[in-house]
């Protein structure tokens with residue numbers, strides 16, 4: 001497992017709050033117009049230099065819709081020019097033209113992520129609350145394929161698309177995407193508690209993802225379902241698999257994600273420059289306008305506590321998987337108000353609690 005005490009694996013920058021979609025679960029509660037306090041072009045370039053000083057993290061431009069910034073291409077180019085592996089997550093709106101995608105490719109962007117939350121126009125557009133969004137997503141994936149830009153598909157799992165996951169997986173395979181990034185709901189922004197799954201349903205989705213990962217032509221990663229790693233470890237043991245998969249090949253995303261959590265290998269910079277452990281855990285450890293990102297990541301008490309698994313409380317604190325998993329700190333915070341509390345959406349009963357033995 002990698003040591004994330006010095007630098008994150010992933011930096012996500014919320015380029016803007018502006019977006020022309022109105023997704024039901026939107027973390028950012030995105031609006032059509034930009035926030036006047038968003039980082040300026042020069043401040044954004046300064047942020048990218050701060051990220052580069054962290055070493056070689058993956059740099060993700062997200063939003064809102066990054067295409068709502070008229071300096072987006074200039075900033076993507078700058079990010080690539082200073083040596084950052086750069087990816088972008090645009091929204092599927094009329095701004096996402098084939099020409100825009102070709103320009104991403106020309107800038108040197110390594111990958112573009114597109115959201116697909118249903119396997120057809122009806123289910124996806126209902127989620128995104130804009131007619132035509134599904135077709136725009138499909139067109140964008142096709143345009144990327146045509147110009148040789150690598151893609152990933154992002155899907156947020158909720159009660160309304162739980163039964164559609166197999167069809168979405170088939171669509172991901174047909175699109176040629178390299179990665180299916182499956183997000184699990186955090187009740188923040190516009191997301192509602194009723195949209196979330198039960199802990200038992202999380203396990204059902206994990207089983208589906210695991211089985212799919214054995215045969216799919218794409219890699220699978222989860223966001224805010226750290227306990228998928230616990231599920232995978234349990235399944236491998238149960239299946240008598242010495243390596244990480246039946247085929248003997250390590251699923252790359254699982255190997256890379258081991259131990260990563262909010263504030264641990266992961267840092268989020270908001271549109272206004274606030275340094276958060278995650279986009280779903282909006283407690284600030286300072287602002288990149290005033291403090292070096294790396295300094296905040298390494299030394300802020302918030303980040304130090306999130307990387308110290310001995311500070312975890314409740315079931316997660318006594319869990320034999322706490323260093324591999326650790327539970328979603330964002331979900332604990334959203335549902336209990338305590339970011340060190342147990343993840344309420346995990347069914348696992350730690351061995352220590354079953355046997356009364358001391359923690360491993």
Ligand code: SF4
Pocket residue numbers: 226227230315316317319320321322325326327328342343346347348350
């Ligand atoms: S109890 Fe917590 S640390 Fe253990 S597997 Fe569940 S979420 Fe992960």
